Amino acid sequence: MSDVLEARPRGRPTRFPERQYDVLRTAARIIGLRGFRQATLSDIAEALDMTRPALYHYAGSKDELFAQCAAIAAEQLESALDAAHREANGLAQLHSFFVRYAEITCDDFGRCFVLVDRSEMTPDQSVRSRDSQLRIGRAVADMARTGMHDGSMRNCDPVAVSRALFGIFNGMARWYQPKKGRSPSKIAVEFLSLFTDGLRPL
Amino acid sequence: MSDVLEARPRGRPTRFPERQYDVLRTAARIIGLRGFRQATLSDIAEALDMTRPALYHYAGSKDELFAQCAAIAAEQLESALDAAHREANGLAQLHSFFVRYAEITCDDFGRCFVLVDRSEMTPDQSVRSRDSQLRIGRAVADMARTGMHDGSMRNCDPVAVSRALFGIFNGMARWYQPKKGRSPSKIAVEFLSLFTDGLRPL
DSSP: OHHHHHHSTTSOOTTSOHHHHHHHHHHHHHHHHHOTTTOOHHHHHHHTTOOHHHHHTTOSSHHHHHHHHHHHHHHHHHHHHHHHHTSSSHHHHHHHHHHHHHHHHTSHHHHHHHHSOGGGSOHHHHHHHHHHHHHHHHHHHHHHHHHHHHTSSOSOOHHHHHHHHHHHHHHHHHHOOTTSSSOHHHHHHHHHHHHHHOSSOO | OHHHHHHSTTSOOTTSOHHHHHHHHHHHHHHHHHOTTTOOHHHHHHHTTOOHHHHHTTOSSHHHHHHHHHHHHHHHHHHHHHHHHTSSSHHHHHHHHHHHHHHHHTSHHHHHHHHSOGGGSOHHHHHHHHHHHHHHHHHHHHHHHHHHHHTSSOSOOHHHHHHHHHHHHHHHHHHOOTTSSSOHHHHHHHHHHHHHHOSSOO
16 A cells, blocks of 8 residues: 555556546545635535535535544655655664655645544544554654664653644644745755754854 | 733733633633533633633623634734844744744643634634634744844745744644643743754764
């Protein structure tokens, strides 16, 4: 699963027929732009130039559309963890993961995954989403621990490193505007260099 | 205005009668906990042991309650900027501001100010909130510029510093749970030391 996504990071997982994938990406984009509550099935159908009954062929409700979008985002993020784990040391793992995290969360599926508040989700989806976020958060704290063991990082609290980095990058998913300025990965590299090198004078 | 708030950072601005202030703090707490949409006037009245008609004496709608809560938070944040500007150099200004920012945004008014999405607000309130956030963001980028001029910070992009710090601390307003563990100011000091000193081995 990861290899397919890594080879085509913005591409369509092969298990989705093209039209279904278009429907999901459009749903993710509109939910990300307008918020879960404000986005309606009619908005999504209209953006797809589709009738609402035709949209029901792909998902019976907005909750179902969101669940499918969140599953794609979670898969992209797992794949980013797999790729990061292949780096040589803990600091390089953190850099690799968060460059990819920025790319994913500034794109449709990831943005919708990060921005929809759990209070908006069905109870089942809220649990799935929390579990996925906890697992990814723990994996990132482990990368920081690895970095302290292998000497690529100074000693500090790995959970604080993880929380600070997710704070920076989830914030970016909120303010990033795709049509303005630099790519998510370029901005990510700048944030990572700032956070890695600190603010003190050289 | 700022002096009143600074002398009693968690206290009641003197222009609010005590009962009105209780009403607003409770509204802010419930909106912060449940989300703007999920929180109802009935929830707020119930938490105050008040009837809904009695609550209408203080505010005609949830939008009005939120506007008053947001105004108190904005005033606390302006006061935090004033206090920070009295520090000796740019880096100390950033530290002073963000310790106070963490205290404010982990308390009822600030939490509600940070967590309510602008798409949930009335158009007027959304503009006020955006203007206030832009002004504070610019003031923080200016502190970073000051730090580069006075030598307390290395050369880096002041807007990136501001965005990264707001990302970390707005994230904290989301995950912080008042009844667990350390105070917001202690956590803030740890984040600031992490971000200031960087991740590289000593």
